[in-house]
Amino acid sequence: MPVWQQIAEELRAGITDGSLPPGTRLPTEADLTERYQVARNTARQAISALVNEGLVIAARPRGYFVRDRRPLEYRPQQEFRPRPLSPEMDVFLAEHSATGREPMQTIEVAIVEPPTDVKRRLRLADGEFTVVRRRVRYLDGEPYNTNDSYFPLSLAQDSEIMRPDDIARGANQVLAEKGFLQVRALDEIYVRMPTPIETQRLQLGPGTPVAYHVVTGFTEDGRPIRVVLNVLPGDRHVIAFERLRLPSDPAEAP
Amino acid sequence: MPVWQQIAEELRAGITDGSLPPGTRLPTEADLTERYQVARNTARQAISALVNEGLVIAARPRGYFVRDRRPLEYRPQQEFRPRPLSPEMDVFLAEHSATGREPMQTIEVAIVEPPTDVKRRLRLADGEFTVVRRRVRYLDGEPYNTNDSYFPLSLAQDSEIMRPDDIARGANQVLAEKGFLQVRALDEIYVRMPTPIETQRLQLGPGTPVAYHVVTGFTEDGRPIRVVLNVLPGDRHVIAFERLRLPSDPAEAP
DNA sequence: TAGTGGTCTAGACCACCTA
DNA sequence: AGGTGGTCTAGACCACTAC
Numbered sequence: 001m002p003v004w005q006q007i008a009e010e011l012r013a014g015i016t017d018g019s020l021p022p023g024t025r026l027p028t029e030a031d032l033t034e035r036y037q038v039a040r041n042t043a044r045q046a047i048s049a050l051v052n053e054g055l056v057i058a059a060r061p062r063g064y065f066v067r068d069r070r071p072l073e074y075r076p077q078q079e080f081r082p083r084p085l086s087p088e089m090d091v092f093l094a095e096h097s098a099t100g101r102e103p104m105q106t107i108e109v110a111i112v113e114p115p116t117d118v119k120r121r122l123r124l125a126d127g128e129f130t131v132v133r134r135r136v137r138y139l140d141g142e143p144y145n146t147n148d149s150y151f152p153l154s155l156a157q158d159s160e161i162m163r164p165d166d167i168a169r170g171a172n173q174v175l176a177e178k179g180f181l182q183v184r185a186l187d188e189i190y191v192r193m194p195t196p197i198e199t200q201r202l203q204l205g206p207g208t209p210v211a212y213h214v215v216t217g218f219t220e221d222g223r224p225i226r227v228v229l230n231v232l233p234g235d236r237h238v239i240a241f242e243r244l245r246l247p248s249d250p251a252e253a254p
Numbered sequence: 255m256p257v258w259q260q261i262a263e264e265l266r267a268g269i270t271d272g273s274l275p276p277g278t279r280l281p282t283e284a285d286l287t288e289r290y291q292v293a294r295n296t297a298r299q300a301i302s303a304l305v306n307e308g309l310v311i312a313a314r315p316r317g318y319f320v321r322d323r324r325p326l327e328y329r330p331q332q333e334f335r336p337r338p339l340s341p342e343m344d345v346f347l348a349e350h351s352a353t354g355r356e357p358m359q360t361i362e363v364a365i366v367e368p369p370t371d372v373k374r375r376l377r378l379a380d381g382e383f384t385v386v387r388r389r390v391r392y393l394d395g396e397p398y399n400t401n402d403s404y405f406p407l408s409l410a411q412d413s414e415i416m417r418p419d420d421i422a423r424g425a426n427q428v429l430a431e432k433g434f435l436q437v438r439a440l441d442e443i444y445v446r447m448p449t450p451i452e453t454q455r456l457q458l459g460p461g462t463p464v465a466y467h468v469v470t471g472f473t474e475d476g477r478p479i480r481v482v483l484n485v486l487p488g489d490r491h492v493i494a495f496e497r498l499r500l501p502s503d504p505a506e507a508p
Numbered sequence: 509t510a511g512t513g514g515t516c517t518a519g520a521c522c523a524c525c526t527a
Numbered sequence: 528a529g530g531t532g533g534t535c536t537a538g539a540c541c542a543c544t545a546c
Contacts, residue, residue: 002534012450029513039536041295044513052306052460053447061512061544183499191445191465191488193307195270196263206306209463209488211445234445234463241495243330245437256515283532293517298532315525315531515541522534 007036007046015055015066022068026056054207054235067205067235074145074237104138109164111153118150118227121216131156133164133171136201143202144236148229155180155225171226172217180225182217189213189239194231202233209234261290261300269309269320276322280310308461308489321459321489328399328491330441330469358392363418365407368481372404375470375481385410387418387425390455397456398490402483409434409479425480426471434479436471443467443493448485456487463488 001009014020027035032043047064050056057067114122114130122130135147149171151161159174160167167174172182190212194204204210210231217226232239255263268274281289286297301318304310311321368376368384376384389401403425405415413428414421421428426436444466448458458464464485471480486493 004534009450016449028511030511039538041537042535045534047513058513060514060542061510063512185497187493187495187497189443189465189493191463191486191491191493193461193463196266207447209445209447211443211465232445237445239441239443239445241441243439243441243495258515282530284530293519295518296516299515301532312532313525314523314533315529317531510544510546512543512545513541514543515539517539518537520534520536522532524531524533525529526531527529 003036003038004042004045004049007032007038007043008049011046011050012053012055015050020066022066024066025062026064026066028063051205052207054205054209057205074232074239104141105166106136106138107164107166108134109162110134114150114227117214118229121214121227122150122152122224124152129153131161133161142236143233145233146198146201146229146231150227150229151175152225175225180219180223182225183220184218186216186218187213188216191234194233198231202231204233205235211237211239213239257290257292258296258299258303261286261292261297262303265300265304266307266309269304274320276320278320279316280318280320282317305459306461308459308463311459328486328493330439330467330493330495358395359420360390360392361418361420362388363416364388368404371468372481372483375468376404376406376478378406383407385415387415396490397487399487400452400455400483400485404481404483405429405479429479434473434477436479437474438472440470440472441467442470445488448487452485456485458487459489465491465493467493 011020011026020026026047029040029043029047032038032046033040036043047056051058051064055067056064058064110132111129112132113127114124114132118130119128124130130150131153132151133147133149135149137144137147151171155175155178156162159178161171161174175182191209192212194202194208194210198204198210202210210233213228213230213232215226215228215230216224217228218224265274265280274280280301283294283297283301286292286300287294290297301310305312305318309321310318312318364386365383366386367381368378368386372384373382378384384404385407386405387401387403389403391398391401405425409429409432410416413432415425415428429436445463446466448456448462448464452458452464456464464487467482467484467486469480469482469484470478471482472478
């Protein structure tokens with residue numbers, strides 16, 4: 001095993017077995033260089049592996065620190081659940097103001113030609129446009145996730161969806177009032193490393209993967225009316241949902 | 255912007271815009287060293303960033319190659335769905351043999367003291383034991399995911415669950431026949447970089463995050479009877495599920 | 509302003525696989 | 528056998544920020 005991996009392994013062991021609890025300062029590069037009698041680059045390579053795994057964070061010039069991770073719950077299902085409504089406050093804001101954290105979101109609305117994955121899911125023809133509501137959500141000033149909702153222009157036009165404000169009753173309610181009630185949603189979750197743009201928008205540290213959560217909403221007759229692209233930093237979320245056995249289901253499992 | 259990031263950015267752009275399609279060979283380190291007039295380590299740092307992002311793979315000594323990624327569908331919901339049963343074949347095997355891929359799994363059964371997260375979810379006291387069925391699933395010879403199912407020893411004892419074989423009708427059916435019908439499941443999905451053990455067990459390349467999918471199954475009266483820990487490599491899966499609007503739900507959305 | 513990590517250079521030797 | 532990436536050394540200068 002290469003020297004740098006041995007060094008990394010010793011530090012990793014300390015982190016996982018609790019002898020280096022979150023917040024602990026790691027030895028400096030100079031310390032490691034001397035302790036293991038290696039070149040500085042070798043010590044750096046060891047630490048950089050830990051940084052890439054998301055275990056350690058560099059806080060220049062104070063040194064490297066063991067990272068503290070405490071994910072939040074993220075429930076795709078809340079969409080179909082009753083919720084306490086505060087006037088002028090949407091789901092995200094309402095949910096988290098209860099837990100004592102300071103929620104905030106930026107909203108930006110634009111009319112755009114949709115990206116290909118959105119286009120396909122909304123079954124749009126070439127040249128058809130969409131309305132996109134781009135939101136970045138913050139909790140206690142830290143970016144929490146991004147949420148880009150796409151609607152066919154024909155459905156969203158001249159509705160509250162076009163206004164860059166919170167929609168307290170939710171965009172789906174707006175669509176429902178126009179005759180498009182969403183009764184089914186398809187969720188897809190991809191797990192990958194972030195793009196540089198996502199890294200910037202969400203202020204991600206190195207070694208932080210993201211969940212890319214795509215929701216497609218359908219009406220009763222199977223028409224897609226809404227696609228949401230969520231980007232959830234892995235170190236800040238647990239995705240949770242619940243499944244109930246339907247009366248028609250057999251009693252089986254993998 | 256540091257030189258190595260500029261180099262990485264140019265290569266990344268080529269990969270994402272399609273001018274460097276999957277399978278393409280990247281310039282060698284020597285090429286980059288000369289083209290950008292930098293030291294070899296600088297070129298290496300650029301490429302290593304791409305490797306860490308999972309975009310590129312090193313195939314020594316042939317060079318670096320643009321990675322090909324084609325995820326498979328993973329549906330937690332299949333558990334509550336009717337499925338075509340082939341005798342002696344469990345869900346995983348039955349599902350994928352249809353698609354022309356070669357499924358295979360290794361099964362290992364053990365009686366263990368459960369890890370703390372399992373213990374908590376099964377509400378076990380100290381010293382209580384569990385039966386764990388550890389499976390590694392392969393498709394066309396490549397590891398696909400791991401699936402460790404934990405059952406309270408008292409429930410699984412003296413049942414087929416203890417035998418290291420496929421259970422064609424599913425472990426849940428076995429439990430149901432003993433009077434423990436699972437009617438509800440709680441899913442939690444964590445996104446993170448793999449541990450070294452997971453890296454080894456799933457033969458993960460660098461820069462491959464995993465989804466850690468925990469399922470807790472409950473009976474009608476809320477007793478937890480089963481915890482499943484799935485580890486899904488991000489480059490090999492899409493997690494997909496569907497949500498239906500219940501009659502009692504309001505017509506709302508985030 | 510001292511000390512930290514961030515970047516970069518210029519060399520060296522090695523293991524491994526493909527041709 | 529030759530070329531590839533993998534590892535490592537020994538230096539250098541810089542930017543940032545806590546003190």
